Amino acid sequence: xxxxxxxxDLPPRLGSLVFHGPLSEARATRMIExxxxxxxxxxxxxxxxxxxxxxxxxxxxxxxxGAGIDINAEDLARGRALAEERGLADxxxxxxxxxxxxxxxxxxxxxxxxxxxxxxxxxxxxxxAVALRELRRLVRPGGRVVLGEGFWERTxxxxxxxxxxPGAHTGEHHSLGALVDLAIEAGFRPAWIETASTDEWEEFxxxxxxxxxxxxxxxxxxxxxxxxxxxVDRQRSSWLNGYRRALGIAYLTLVAVA
Ligand SMILES: C[S@@+](CC[C@H](N)C(=O)[O-])C[C@H]1O[C@@H](n2cnc3c(N)ncnc32)[C@H](O)[C@@H]1O
Numbered sequence: 001x002x003x004x005x006x007x008x009d010l011p012p013r014l015g016s017l018v019f020h021g022p023l024s025e026a027r028a029t030r031m032i033e034x035x036x037x038x039x040x041x042x043x044x045x046x047x048x049x050x051x052x053x054x055x056x057x058x059x060x061x062x063x064x065x066g067a068g069i070d071i072n073a074e075d076l077a078r079g080r081a082l083a084e085e086r087g088l089a090d091x092x093x094x095x096x097x098x099x100x101x102x103x104x105x106x107x108x109x110x111x112x113x114x115x116x117x118x119x120x121x122x123x124x125x126x127x128x129a130v131a132l133r134e135l136r137r138l139v140r141p142g143g144r145v146v147l148g149e150g151f152w153e154r155t156x157x158x159x160x161x162x163x164x165x166p167g168a169h170t171g172e173h174h175s176l177g178a179l180v181d182l183a184i185e186a187g188f189r190p191a192w193i194e195t196a197s198t199d200e201w202e203e204f205x206x207x208x209x210x211x212x213x214x215x216x217x218x219x220x221x222x223x224x225x226x227x228x229x230x231x232v233d234r235q236r237s238s239w240l241n242g243y244r245r246a247l248g249i250a251y252l253t254l255v256a257v258a
Pocket of ligand 1: 019020021046047048049050051052069070071072075097098099100112113114115117118119
């Protein structure tokens with residue numbers, strides 16, 4: 001596996017991203033303010049990565065304790081280091097474990113951004129309805145869930161589907177309306193509905209590969225250059241020739257019905 005290491009000449013990994021998804025500072029701030037206003041006692045971040053949003057929620061809600069769970073040890077270590085830097089280490093734990101069937105609930109607030117697959121059986125097709133029922137199980141009545149979930153902005157063409165990823169098909173996502181209906185069926189009211197903008201997508205997609213593109217330009221003959229170039233070229237093509245302007249990300253602030 002290729003890992004990042006700024007002290008060597010290995011290709012970097014996600015170093016310049018603040019959030020691991022198309023999320024602007026402005027939108028994150030608004031989501032955090034809405035969540036912190038409910039004064040949660042405990043916050044669970046499902047598939048937290050390095051937990052930037054979780055840490056900011058804890059800064060905004062000084063009485064809250066947080067737990068982030070993920071299966072990526074490198075991202076969790078980055079989260080622990082960020083928590084230390086910000087004086088939050090005594091209020092947050094970053095745990096390396098799968099969220100599938102987790103018993104870390106019920107809590108007052110859940111973050112689940114770009115990671116609802118963590119709540120679903122990996123051997124079955126991804127089903128947001130399953131994830132939403134799990135989220136309802138894990139949050140107290142009246143509690144909040146901030147869910148970042150994919151949806152089709154419009155039905156992709158056959159050419160776009162062929163450009164996305166192997167086996168891409170229209171059944172993989174819902175429309176925004178159908179996704180929100182699933183949240184209601186799972187026992188939530190959709191308190192706030194917003195979607196990632198083109199700017200947020202472009203910041204994320206470019207930021208995702210920026211360090212690696214710069215590294216490739218400086219290290220064309222590195223032993224890892226060919227596989228790294230092949231990987232980022234495939235990722236960029238999947239976006240530009242596939243899901244760009246077809247796949248959306250919805251940020252749903254959901255309230256659990258009592
Ligand atoms: C797109 S990233 C989002 C990270 C973070 N929520 C954010 O927005 O910055 C998806 C995350 O889900 C995690 N993940 C995938 N399967 C998981 C599982 N079964 N249990 C916990 N985390 C999982 C991945 O390791 C990855 O960090």
